[in-house]
Amino acid sequence: MWRNSAVRLAAGCLSLPLLICLLALLAGRNGHVVNLDSVLATPSASHWLGCDALGRDVLDRLAEGVRLSLAISLSVVALGAALGIGIGMLAGWYGGWIDALLMRLADIVLSFPGILLAIALAAMLGPGVENLLLALVAVGWVGFARLSRVQVMSLRHIAWIEALRAVGLGFPAIAMRHLLPNIAAPLLVEASFGVAAVMIGEAGLSFLGIGVQAPDASLGTMIREGTRLMLTSPLLVVWPGLLLFMLVMAINLLGDALRDHLDVRY
Amino acid sequence: MCNHSIYQLILVRLLQTLPTLLGVVTLVFFLLHLVPGDPVDALLGETAQAADREAMRQALHLDQPLMVQYVHYLQGLLHGDWGKSIIDQHDVLARLTERAAATFRLAMVSLLLAVLMAVPLGYIAARRHGQTADTAAMVFSLLGVSIPNFWLGPMLILLFSVTLGWLPVSGMEQPGAIILPAITLGTALAAILSRMARAAWLEAMALDACRTARAYGVSELRIWWWHAARLALLPVLTLFTLQLGAVLGGAVITETVFDWPGLGLLTIEAIQRRDYPMVQGCVLLIALCYVLANLLADVLTLILDPRQRHVA
Numbered sequence: 202m203w204r205n206s207a208v209r210l211a212a213g214c215l216s217l218p219l220l221i222c223l224l225a226l227l228a229g230r231n232g233h234v235v236n237l238d239s240v241l242a243t244p245s246a247s248h249w250l251g252c253d254a255l256g257r258d259v260l261d262r263l264a265e266g267v268r269l270s271l272a273i274s275l276s277v278v279a280l281g282a283a284l285g286i287g288i289g290m291l292a293g294w295y296g297g298w299i300d301a302l303l304m305r306l307a308d309i310v311l312s313f314p315g316i317l318l319a320i321a322l323a324a325m326l327g328p329g330v331e332n333l334l335l336a337l338v339a340v341g342w343v344g345f346a347r348l349s350r351v352q353v354m355s356l357r358h359i360a361w362i363e364a365l366r367a368v369g370l371g372f373p374a375i376a377m378r379h380l381l382p383n384i385a386a387p388l389l390v391e392a393s394f395g396v397a398a399v400m401i402g403e404a405g406l407s408f409l410g411i412g413v414q415a416p417d418a419s420l421g422t423m424i425r426e427g428t429r430l431m432l433t434s435p436l437l438v439v440w441p442g443l444l445l446f447m448l449v450m451a452i453n454l455l456g457d458a459l460r461d462h463l464d465v466r467y
Numbered sequence: 468m469c470n471h472s473i474y475q476l477i478l479v480r481l482l483q484t485l486p487t488l489l490g491v492v493t494l495v496f497f498l499l500h501l502v503p504g505d506p507v508d509a510l511l512g513e514t515a516q517a518a519d520r521e522a523m524r525q526a527l528h529l530d531q532p533l534m535v536q537y538v539h540y541l542q543g544l545l546h547g548d549w550g551k552s553i554i555d556q557h558d559v560l561a562r563l564t565e566r567a568a569a570t571f572r573l574a575m576v577s578l579l580l581a582v583l584m585a586v587p588l589g590y591i592a593a594r595r596h597g598q599t600a601d602t603a604a605m606v607f608s609l610l611g612v613s614i615p616n617f618w619l620g621p622m623l624i625l626l627f628s629v630t631l632g633w634l635p636v637s638g639m640e641q642p643g644a645i646i647l648p649a650i651t652l653g654t655a656l657a658a659i660l661s662r663m664a665r666a667a668w669l670e671a672m673a674l675d676a677c678r679t680a681r682a683y684g685v686s687e688l689r690i691w692w693w694h695a696a697r698l699a700l701l702p703v704l705t706l707f708t709l710q711l712g713a714v715l716g717g718a719v720i721t722e723t724v725f726d727w728p729g730l731g732l733l734t735i736e737a738i739q740r741r742d743y744p745m746v747q748g749c750v751l752l753i754a755l756c757y758v759l760a761n762l763l764a765d766v767l768t769l770i771l772d773p774r775q776r777h778v779a
Contacts, residue, residue, distance in 0.1 A: 309490035312761075313754045314716025317734075321750045324738040325501040401615050405720055408617040409735055421617070428621050428724070435625050442618030450613035 589664020
């Protein structure tokens with residue numbers, strides 16, 4: 202995969218945000234130190250990218266934002282994938298009313314624009330990272346469920362799977378040891394695009410004020426705070442968005458490369 | 468595989484929408500019950516007078532059993548009673564229709580912009596397959612899907628309003644005010660559509676029919692824009708119709724960035740004021756439009772692409 206120029210571009214795009222995180226971790230700095238002497242300070246040797254409206258170091262907050270965005274999107278995709286794949290495999294394997302019920306549930310979720318449903322759920326559940334995760338997972342599981350359902354349905358009647366049933370293997374064992382490895386490729390591709398989508402979703406919700414709350418820094422909250430000061434300190438909105446953009450683009454590129462590499466078509 | 472008439476197929480598709488609609492309404496109804504603890508506490512604070520609490524409880528019908536509330540809600544929706552704002556007692560449906568026009572205008576301009584960008588881009592990319600123009604078009608498409616609209620908006624404002632002073636920062640009264648929000652909302656769509664157009668055009672050009680047309684001496688331009696385009700633009704049209712509804716989701720964020728007084732901004736205002744009936748109304752209306760757009764996409768495909776009629 203490394204020969205692919207898109208993958209190298211993706212690695213390049215990923216390296217800057219990750220480097221910022223790593224440096225902040227190594228230096229043991231955090232983005233919460235309020236320093237009223239350096240409110241909206243311009244870039245200097247001690248604050249490479251200047252300070253925000255509360256005198257907090259922008260670079261440190263960016264590092265925290267990248268970390269939070271990555272942590273949230275990876276956990277949402279992991280939770281959504283676990284839930285969705287479980288539901289999809291159950292529906293595909295058993296069929297009948299279980300399938301009908303679960304897929305109607307998926308249809309309802311798909312009847313909303315994803316971001317709108319996430320906004321509505323997060324707004325009703327109230328602020329906080331747990332509720333943000335909940336809202337994003339509630340939207341994110343559906344893609345995995347539909348994908349794994351279709352795959353399991355086509356595998357179910359293949360002779361060697363039937364043979365496993367004939368020797369008395371139960372559904373959990375067949376699912377974990379035999380079905381999952383065979384349907385993993387498209388799910389991996391879905392997951393990689395999912396990380397990019399969730400990252401934008403999380404930042405969007407935080408931008409709207411219903412995701413990550415102050416004083417925590419997420420790239421979305423930083424863009425939100427930055428737009429208010431756009432006329433005086435335009436760079437405050439430029440940096441977090443640029444990092445988010447680079448992360449999302451890198452993940453999309455990796456998703457494309459992964460799809461080509463695994464030869465997945467859907 | 469049986470051959471139903473197209474009217475039967477459309478009717479079936481229409482009927483299939485009914486349970487979906489019921490599902491949407493049900494989920495929106497339960498949104499209010501997601502508010503942790505007692506929604507009345509969330510609205511009035513825990514120190515409110517007992518009488519006020521009781522009045523609020525009655526206004527939201529929370530004093531009745533869940534099933535009764537649900538039936539009541541459904542009946543209200545069907546009679547055009549979408550509830551009242553708990554902030555200013557304004558009728559929810561009336562407020563929604565007031566605001567829908569602005570969103571409709573923004574959505575139409577963005578969609579038009581997206582198509583005008585995507586089709587030529589997809590065409591150039593396919594025509595110059597593997598060359599620089601193709602790469603450039605695909606890089607644009609990659610940038611377009613990756614750029615978050617709540618960042619693209621501020622960047623456009625910084626460039627065109629603050630630095631160059633060409634266009635207004637926000638609102639919709641001044642001339643040209645629609646341009647930046649429309650670009651912000653339309654970019655992602657243009658990126659997705661151009662990608663689809665390129666792929667579909669390449670696929671169509673590889674068909675025997677196009678090769679035969681070329682062998683017959685049909686002009687290259689006519690092959691691309693008549694023989695291939697009719698096939699290639701079909702999935703583009705389907706995707707476009709599917710995105711009609713998705714644009715409304717994006718409008719929530721774009722309208723917030725630009726203070727564009729449409730449904731999206733109304734949603735966010737209602738969320739900030741904890742005006743739950745208004746939030747429910749906004750979400751319901753946008754979801755209904757989304758479901759109808761999906762329905763339209765399916766029906767259009769059935770009408771325009773005879774092959775689909777056998778699949779169904």
